Amino acid sequence: MSLLRTFRFQSRGLVTTTKKWTAPKGPTGIVMLNMGGPSSLSEVYDFLYRLFADEDLIPLGRYQKQLAKFIAWRRTPMITEHYDDIGGGSPIRKWSEYQATEMCKTLDKLSPESAPHMPYVAFRYAAPLTEDTLKQMQADGIKRAVAFTQYPQYSCSTTGSSLNEISKLSKKLDPNNEISWSVIDRWPVHAGLIKTFATLIRDKLEEYDDSVKNNVVLLFSAHSLPMSVVNRGDPYPAEVASTVSHVMAELGFSNPYRLVWQSQVGPSAWLGAQTADTVKSLVAKGETNVILIPIAFTSDHIETLHELDLEMIAEAGVPGIKRASSLNGHPMFIEALADIVKNHLQEKKTSSKQYEMTCPMCTKEVCINSRKFFLQ
Template sequence: MALRAPFPQACWRLTARYTARYTAPVSPLPSQWRRGNATVAPPKPDTVQGANGPTAVVFMNMGGPSTTDEVGDFLSRLFADADLIPLGRLQSYIGPYIARRRTPKIQKQYADIGGGSPIRKWSEHQAAEMCKILDKTSPETAPHKPYVAFRYANPLTEDMYKKLLEDGFGQGKGGRAIAFTQYPQYSCSTTGSSLNELWKWRQRLEGKRATGEVEPEGSIKWSVIDRWPVHAGLVEAFATNIEKTLETYPPAKRDKVVLLFSAHSLPMSVVNRGDPYPAEVAATVYAVNQRLGMKYQYRLVWQSQVGPQPWLGAQTSDTVKNLLKKGQEDMILIPIAFTSDHIETLYELDEEVIGEDAKGHSGVKRAESLNGNPIFIEALADIAKTHLESGQACSRQMTLRCPGCVSERCLEQKKFFASQQQHL
C-alpha cells in the first residue's frame, strides 16, 4: 500500500512538464543562421569546466553484435559468463561448444533484423544526449563525457577503460567516472556481471595488478548508479509509449486490451539464490500500471530462456498462444526491462512471438521501445544529476549480497565500489 501514493502524483508532474516542453511551438531560426534555403546550425560554445569536472558517464549494458560477423565472438563471451548463464564446472568447455552451435542460427536472426543490433547506436545516442542535458543542469561537474561499455560486444569494458585513460582520466590525473547501469532493475546476472568486469579491468589497468598499489594516487574515482526501477521519468516514458499503442485500437476494444510486460528471464537457480531482479521488475510493472490508472488487465511474463534447466516463467510466447486460445485477441507486448531495441525486441518479440506464435494477428502488438524517447533521456539526466548531488559512491542495496551468494569476485567488487566513498 505504501507504494501507491507517490507514483501517480510524481508522474502527473512529469507529464505536465514534458508535454509543455515537447509540444511547444518551434521558434523560427534567427536570420543570421540561415543562408538562402539552407539552415546553418548556431555556433556551439565550449562547455566550461566546473569545479568538480570533468565527469565521465559510462553506460553499461549487455550489448549486441553490430554486424553478423561479430555474432560468434558475442556468443562466445555470453556463454562464457557464469554470472549470466551458469553452466557449472564445465562452463569453459560447454560455453564455447554452445556458442559455435548457435552461431549460424543467431547470424540469420541478426540478418533478418537488418544485419546487426541497433543497441550500440541507441546507447551512444542516449549517453550523448543525456550528457548535453547534464552540462546545463549540473555545471559544477561539467563537462560530462559519454562512454559505452558492453559486456559481450564492442565497445568492450576493457576498450572503454583504455579510452578513459587516453582521454586524461586516471594515471595520476584523477577524475570522476560514473558507472551507470542501463538495466533499470538490478540482477547479479546483468548489472552485477558488468560491475565485476569493470572492477577486473580497473585492477588490471589502474589498480594493484598494474601499479602494485591498492589505491594508486590519481586513479579514477568511481561511483555507481546500480538500479532505478521506479524512477518517475522511466515510468512516464513506458506509460506514454503504451498509451500511443492503445490509441491504435478501436475505442470499443481499448479497455479490453491485455498488457503483457515482457522481461528477460533468469535461471531458477539464480532466482532461488535471492537475486532481486524479479521483485524490481515487478515494481516497475506495478508503477507503470498505477500511472495508467490501473485501467487495464496485465501480466508480467518472461522471455529469452536458454538451455534445459528451469527458468523463471510464465514464458511470453506460451502466454500469447494460451490467451489467443482462450479468446483474448487484443494484447500489447511491453519490453519492460530493456531500454532500447535489440534482438530480444526486434526478432524475439516481433518476429517469433507476434509473427509466428500469434500468426501476425492484428490485435497483438508491441509498444515502441524507449530508444530516443526524450522523456526517457530527461529521466537519465535526472537520475545522474541526483546521483552526483547525493555524494554517494553506491546505493546501500548494492553492498548487500544475495543470501545464497558464494562468489568471492562479487564480494571484492562490492567492497571496492563501496570503498570509493572516501575519495568522493
C-alpha cells in the same frame, strides 16, 4: 566498527555503509553499462562465446569456457540468421551511444558543477568492450566516473556482471585507483522511466477502437533468469514487478495485465511464465487484443525486434497483437536518464543502499570484491 564485526557483515553479504563520494574536479565520465550486441554478422560468434562464458549470467559449471565455445559454435548459424532478419546486426550500440551523448548534453546544463560530462558505453559481450572503454577513459584523462547501468532493475547476472568486470579490469589497468568511481546500480521506479513507459503504452492503445481499448491485455515482458539465480535471492524479479506496478498505477490500472518472461536458454528451469507460451495461450482463449511491453530493456535489440516482433507477433498473425515502442531516443527518456545522474551526483553517494548487500545465498568472492572496490 571492529574487525570482527566487519568480517561478520561481509560474511552476510553486507560490505559497508554507503558513504559520501568524493571525487577530483574535472570531466565526469558517464559510463553506460549493458550486455551489448553484435553490430555486424561477423561479430556473432564472439558475442555468443563471451555471453555463455560469463558465469554471472548463465552458470554452466566447472567447464564453463569449454561449453561456451561449443554452444556459441552450435548457435552461431541460427543467431546470425536472426540478426540478418533485423538488418544485419544489433542496433543497441547506436541507441546506447545516442542516449549517452544526448544525456550528457542535458547534464551539462543540469549539473554545471560536475561538467563537462563525457559519454561512454561499456558492453559486456560486444564492442565497445569494457576493457577498451576503460583504456579510452584513461587516454581521455578521466579522473571521476559514474558506472550507470542500463538495466533499470538490478540483477547480479546483468548489472552485477558488468560491475564485477569493471572491478577486475581496474585492478589491472588502474592499480593506483586514479579514476574515482560511483555507481548507479538500479532505478526501477524513477518517475521519468515510469512516465515514458506509460506514454508509450497509451500511444499504442490509441491504435485500438474505443470499444475494446480498456480490455486490451498488457503483457509486460522481461528477460528471464535461471531459477538457480532467483533462488539465491537475486532482487531482479521483485524490481521488475515493482516497475510494472508503478507503470500500471500511472495508467490508473486501466487494463488487465500480467508480467511474463522471455529468452530462456537451455533445459534448466527458468523464471516463467514464458512470454511466447502466454501469447499462444491467450490467443487460444480468444484474447486477441494484446500489447507486449519490453519492460526491462532500454532500447531495441534482438529480443524486441526478432523475438517479440517476428517470433511472437508476426507468427501469431493476429492484428490485435502489437508491441509498445521501446524507449530508444524518446525525449522523455533522455530527460529521465539525465535526471537520474544529476540526482546521483548531488547526493554524492557511492551507490544505493541495496548494492551494499549481495544475494543472501551468494558465496561468490567476486561479488564481495567488487563491492569493496566501488565502496572503498
